[in-house]
Amino acid sequence: MAAPFGSLPVGHLSRLAVVLALGFALVVLARMGLLADWRRALADRFVAGVPWGTVVVAGWLLFVYFVVQGAWDNPYDPLVVPFRSWSYLYPEGMFFAPFGHGGRGHLVGNLVSTLAFAPIVEFAWGHYPRTTAASERRWLGRPAGRIAAFVAAVFVMGLLTSLFVPGPLIGFSGVVFAFAGAALVVAPLPAVVAILGSNVLSLLYRAWIDPVRIAEAQQRFIVPPWADVAIHGHALGLLIGIAAGIWLLRRTDETPDLAHVWFAGLVFGVAEALWAFFWSVGPGRFALFRGVGFAAIVFFSTVVIVAVGGSERRLLPAGLGPETGTRSRLAGITRRRAALVLLLIPVVGLAAVAVPFNLVSVDDPTIDDGVRVGDYRVTYAEDVPDLSIPPLRVPILDRELRVERSGVIVVNERRHIWEAVIQKGGLAFRGTGRVTVGGLGWRETVYVNRTTWTVVDGGATYTVYVRRPGEPRKQVYIDDPVVVPAVLDGKRVSIRPSREGYRLAVFRNETTLAQAPMPGPGENVTLSNLTFSREGTGLVASFDRTRIHVANLKLKDRED
Numbered sequence: 001m002a003a004p005f006g007s008l009p010v011g012h013l014s015r016l017a018v019v020l021a022l023g024f025a026l027v028v029l030a031r032m033g034l035l036a037d038w039r040r041a042l043a044d045r046f047v048a049g050v051p052w053g054t055v056v057v058a059g060w061l062l063f064v065y066f067v068v069q070g071a072w073d074n075p076y077d078p079l080v081v082p083f084r085s086w087s088y089l090y091p092e093g094m095f096f097a098p099f100g101h102g103g104r105g106h107l108v109g110n111l112v113s114t115l116a117f118a119p120i121v122e123f124a125w126g127h128y129p130r131t132t133a134a135s136e137r138r139w140l141g142r143p144a145g146r147i148a149a150f151v152a153a154v155f156v157m158g159l160l161t162s163l164f165v166p167g168p169l170i171g172f173s174g175v176v177f178a179f180a181g182a183a184l185v186v187a188p189l190p191a192v193v194a195i196l197g198s199n200v201l202s203l204l205y206r207a208w209i210d211p212v213r214i215a216e217a218q219q220r221f222i223v224p225p226w227a228d229v230a231i232h233g234h235a236l237g238l239l240i241g242i243a244a245g246i247w248l249l250r251r252t253d254e255t256p257d258l259a260h261v262w263f264a265g266l267v268f269g270v271a272e273a274l275w276a277f278f279w280s281v282g283p284g285r286f287a288l289f290r291g292v293g294f295a296a297i298v299f300f301s302t303v304v305i306v307a308v309g310g311s312e313r314r315l316l317p318a319g320l321g322p323e324t325g326t327r328s329r330l331a332g333i334t335r336r337r338a339a340l341v342l343l344l345i346p347v348v349g350l351a352a353v354a355v356p357f358n359l360v361s362v363d364d365p366t367i368d369d370g371v372r373v374g375d376y377r378v379t380y381a382e383d384v385p386d387l388s389i390p391p392l393r394v395p396i397l398d399r400e401l402r403v404e405r406s407g408v409i410v411v412n413e414r415r416h417i418w419e420a421v422i423q424k425g426g427l428a429f430r431g432t433g434r435v436t437v438g439g440l441g442w443r444e445t446v447y448v449n450r451t452t453w454t455v456v457d458g459g460a461t462y463t464v465y466v467r468r469p470g471e472p473r474k475q476v477y478i479d480d481p482v483v484v485p486a487v488l489d490g491k492r493v494s495i496r497p498s499r500e501g502y503r504l505a506v507f508r509n510e511t512t513l514a515q516a517p518m519p520g521p522g523e524n525v526t527l528s529n530l531t532f533s534r535e536g537t538g539l540v541a542s543f544d545r546t547r548i549h550v551a552n553l554k555l556k557d558r559e560d
Contacts, residue, residue, distance in 0.1 A: 014211030018204070045126040047143045051119040052127070053150035058111055061172055064099045065107050070443050075104045079436055079443045081376075084168035086388065087416035088358050092440070097169050098158035108205060110172040116198040117179035117191070121241075122150055124186040124248050157240065164350065165233040166357035168388055168419065174237035180268060181241025185308055186248050188256055188264035195271050232350055234274070239347045246308060246340070258305040265304050269297030306339035362387050362416045370476050371446055371466045375414045376437040378446045380427075380464040380477040382406040387418040408448050408466075410435060422448065427464070431554055445469065452554040453495045453502060453518075453539075458485045463497045475499060484550045488530055489543045495551060504532055 029035050042049035065071050069078035078101065085097035101107040127143040139145035154175060161174030183191040249255065269275060275293030333341075370379025385402040406424035410417060422433045432449040447469070452462040461482040467473035481496040491513065496503045505515035506528040514527040524533040531542045532550075539551040 011211045015208060018207050018211070042123075045123050045128065047127045047147075051122045053122050053147045053154070054114065054118040056147075056151050057118065057154050058114060061099055061101075061107065061111060061114070064096060065101055068096060068440065069100055070438070071104075077436065078103065079438050080170060081410055081417060081419060081421065081435075081437050082412075082415060082439045084170045084417075084419075085162040085165070085358065086168050086418075087360050087362075088163075089361060090416045093168075093415065093417075094162050094358075095159070097171075098162045098174060099172060100170050101172070102170055106171060109202070110176055112198050112201045112205065113176045114172065114179065115201060116194040117176065117183050118154075120183040120187050120190050120194060121179050121245075124182070124245075125150055130252050153244075157237070160240065161233050161237055163358065164354045165236055166350075166354040167232075168417075169233055171233075174233035177234045177237035177272075178241030178244065180272075181238040181243075182245035182248065183241075184264045184268055185242055185245030185261060185304070186254075186256065188260035191264050192267055195268060231274075231276070232354070234272070236347060236350050238274075239343055242304060242307070242343060243340075243347075249308065255309045258309045261308055262301050262305045265301030266297060269300065274300075303339050303342050307336060307343055310334075310336035310339055356390050360388055360390055360416065362411065362413050362418045370409075371468055371474055373437050373444050373446060373468065374439075374442075375412055376417075377409075377411045378435050378437065378448075378466055379409050379411075380407065380448070380466065381409050382424060382477070384409070386420065387411075408433060408435060408464075410437060412437075415439075428452070428462070447473075449473070449555075451502075453482065453497075453551050454554065455482055455484045455495065455551045456486070456549055458482065461495055461497050461502075463502075481505075484541075486548060486550065488541055488548065488550075491528060491530065493530070493541065493550065506530055 026035070039049050046052070065078055066075075069080070069083060071078035080100070080102050082093060083096040083100040084093050086093045088094065101110065125146065127146050129141050129146065140149060157175050157178050158172065162169055165174065180191065180194075183194060274297050275290060277289040277293040277296070370377050383404050383406055386405045389403045405420035407420040407427060408422035410419050410421050412418075421435050427433055427448065427450050431452070432447070434445050434447050436443055436445045438444055446466060448464065448466050450462050450464045452460050454460040459482045461479045462477075463475055463479065464477035465473040466476050478497045478499070481494045484493040484495070486493075491506050491508050494505045494507065495518070496505055496515075500517070502518040503515055504518055504525065504527060506513045516525050516527055518539075519525045519532060519534045521534050521536070524531055526532075529543060533540045533542065537553045537555070538549055539553070541548045541550045
């Protein structure tokens with residue numbers, strides 16, 4: 001929207017201002033000798049002062065997004081469904097899931113965080129070894145080998161998050177949290193700077209891509225941001241990253257300032273909303289346990305500093321209590337080692353929980369309606385079991401508990417995919433949506449729309465249609481009829497969806513007096529002395545010189 005600024009190219013001028021400001025800052029920093037200092041420090045650990053491992057990793061993420069996920073033509077619309085970690089039985093998804101992303105914002109967020117934290121970890125690892133171990137006198141002692149080892153470790157970490165995070169993962173955030181966890185341990189103050197620096201990089205990106213933004217008030221269907229976070233993947237990555245950071249410190253025989261580590265862990269936990277413990281309490285409703293979450297990050301930061309530099313004294317002092325086998329083993333554990341165990345227990349627990357989730361095999365004969373695209377089926381259903389989540393057997397209740405979903409469903413038995421890609425509430429609010437399915441080298445978009453009749457002072461009824469481009473739409477869901485609350489000339493009226501469209505029915509005392517198809521725009525129909533007229537998107541009933549607006553149609557059928 002450039003109208004408020006006349007013909008002035010505000011966007012170009014804004015970008016020019018960004019370039020001039022950065023240029024001015026670089027000149028001043030160079031004249032003050034700061035750039036030379038930073039260059040020397042970087043060149044001491046990096047080949048040519050460049051974190052080449054981080055560069056390779058960032059390039060791989062861009063390749064997966066724009067080439068593998070096919071976002072080259074439309075950066076905002078990558079192919080997502082086939083590249084989630086649906087099951088161990090679907091290796092393609094397991095491999096690409098930790099490196100793919102759900103959209104440009106998702107990709108940019110993880111790239112920015114990678115550029116902020118990964119160089120810190122790569123710096124600690126270094127392209128030039130600090131030790132003279134025998135293994136480092138061979139290939140691991142050369143820059144190329146150390147860069148390759150860093151990149152390989154990143155790939156292994158990505159695959160670990162894919163294999164041992166429950167549910168259909170997509171995104172690099174697990175590895176980003178591993179970078180952050182290692183950075184918090186090996187260089188806590190630079191890690192805090194990186195937290196702030198990632199905000200600077202994000203602002204720089206937005207200032208260049210979208211230098212002028214005109215915003216206006218609008219209604220939206222949103223989920224709380226803290227309820228849409230892959231907390232298991234973040235936790236697993238963070239804990240493994242901390243363990244890797246402690247391993248790096250042991251190799252170099254270094255110990256950071258523990259107060260800095262504690263503070264950095266607390267700041268990171270708050271900044272990344274690790275306190276956001278939540279639980280689903282119903283369709284579209286979530287409970288946030290903020291107090292428990294805050295206590296958890298304080299406890300977590302404290303355990304980390306004990307694991308990094310805690311005392312080597314035994315956990316239990318000698319001579320206390322009877323000497324049993326269990327007590328003897330506990331007495332031999334140091335406080336530092338006990339803290340490490342506390343950090344590793346959640347890692348093992350998360351991995352163990354993930355295994356049954358990722359062994360899921362999808363076979364859904366109940367969803368047989370809808371549109372077929374290759375080996376995919378796209379349809380709409382309500383209150384159906386989510387087959388991507390294994391059922392929980394409760395012996396006391398003597399039955400299985402399943403998670404149920406409502407919305408636009410994508411099923412693919414061969415790839416073990418089952419996903420509610422558009423929630424019922426989101427489709428009801430927008431009236432239309434689209435689902436992109438495909439695989440390596442191909443993609444196709446399916447369009448969904450919902451038509452809804454809402455009665456005045458009452459409920460609503462609706463139908464859902466799915467269609468492929470160039471083909472007629474197919475009705476895949478019919479809701480229950482809705483009754484108009486008003487009594488018209490001693491009669492009641494209901495709107496009834498059907499395979500042929502909507503119908504009007506007039507009844508009294510549960511007895512149907514007359515019914516007919518819903519009149520089209522500008523048309524009318526008379527049923528049992530009641531005349532119903534379509535006026536635009538409204539339905540008006542008339543009798544004995546009385547006119548009552550009884551219902552409204554919400555209809556969207558566009559490819560948006």
